[in-house]
Amino acid sequence: MPDTALDQGHADAATSDSSATRLKSFIERIERLEEEKAATAADIKEVYAEAKGTGFEVKVMRQVVRLRKMESQARREQEELLDLYMRALGMTV
Secondary structure, three states: OOOOOOOHHHHHHHHOHHHHHHHHHHHHHHHHHHHHHHHHHHHHHHHHHHHHHOOOOHHHHHHHHHHHHOOHHHHHHHHHHHHHHHHHOOOOO
């Protein structure tokens, strides 16, 4: 049986007035959220630029933000692996 992008049930749902209205509502919500996401990304970029202007290292700050999102156990495991790899490469301090 051929695999089609829209089977008859989906085609019927997409063409009814109420379904078209719902679809439009979903699309508009997604578009608004995408706009908010872009605005938030611009705000974050500004904060990093401000921090850089006061002498902070942005790359390190981004790494700290990423690490703070992690669970402590996952962060410990990553740090242990990094230490192991660095020692294997003779990069210990």
